[in-house]
Amino acid sequence: MRRTWFLMVVVVLCLVASGMVMAEEVNLLPNPSVEESSSGGPKGWTKYLSSGNYKADFEWSKGIARTGNYSLKIGVVSEGASAVWISSRVTAKKDQLFRASAYVKTEGVESGQKVTISLNWLNSSGNLISGTSFSKSIEIQGDMDWTLVTVEGAAPENCRARIQVSTKGNKQGSIWFDDFAIVLVE
Numbered sequence: 001m002r003r004t005w006f007l008m009v010v011v012v013l014c015l016v017a018s019g020m021v022m023a024e025e026v027n028l029l030p031n032p033s034v035e036e037s038s039s040g041g042p043k044g045w046t047k048y049l050s051s052g053n054y055k056a057d058f059e060w061s062k063g064i065a066r067t068g069n070y071s072l073k074i075g076v077v078s079e080g081a082s083a084v085w086i087s088s089r090v091t092a093k094k095d096q097l098f099r100a101s102a103y104v105k106t107e108g109v110e111s112g113q114k115v116t117i118s119l120n121w122l123n124s125s126g127n128l129i130s131g132t133s134f135s136k137s138i139e140i141q142g143d144m145d146w147t148l149v150t151v152e153g154a155a156p157e158n159c160r161a162r163i164q165v166s167t168k169g170n171k172q173g174s175i176w177f178d179d180f181a182i183v184l185v186e
């Protein structure tokens with residue numbers, strides 16, 4: 001009888017353990033630590049700058065990283081312009097809840113400068129589904145060590161999800177991003 005109970009307890013513990021493994025969140029984003037290269041840049045990542053006579057200091061930064069050797073940097077950006085790093089895309093089904101996240105580090109940036117992380121959705125033509133993005137902005141106050149910023153949102157239709165990080169009109173200093181993630185929450 002005792003032996004039977006013992007076996008039952010073992011079985012239950014095994015089931016609990018396997019359930020915990022299954023529940024572990026999986027990062028769906030390729031090249032999340034921006035270590036892999038393609039054509040001299042970070043594989044799967046693109047940059048965007050507002051159109052016009054603007055400049056932005058984008059860098060696939062070597063030597064400053066939360067993990068590995070590389071991160072994505074945005075330095076000085078012309079006033080009025082947005083500078084954005086954009087990830088590759090992840091398949092999403094309508095109403096699936098996703099969490100996008102990235103770690104942010106800053107140095108020499110003016111206090112009050114905003115940094116935004118967005119979770120965007122693209123339709124089958126690859127166009128942004130307007131008015132559906134989820135964004136989280138943080139205001140920089142002094143130099144900031146690696147800080148996790150997250151944003152959650154549900155897919156508006158069967159589409160593809162991507163994460164983007166941005167800042168607008170940065171007068172001075174550097175903003176680095178590393179260890180990105182897009183996770184299916186439920």
Ligand SMILES: [Ca+2]
Nearest residue numbers: 033067068070
């Ligand atoms: Ca990295």
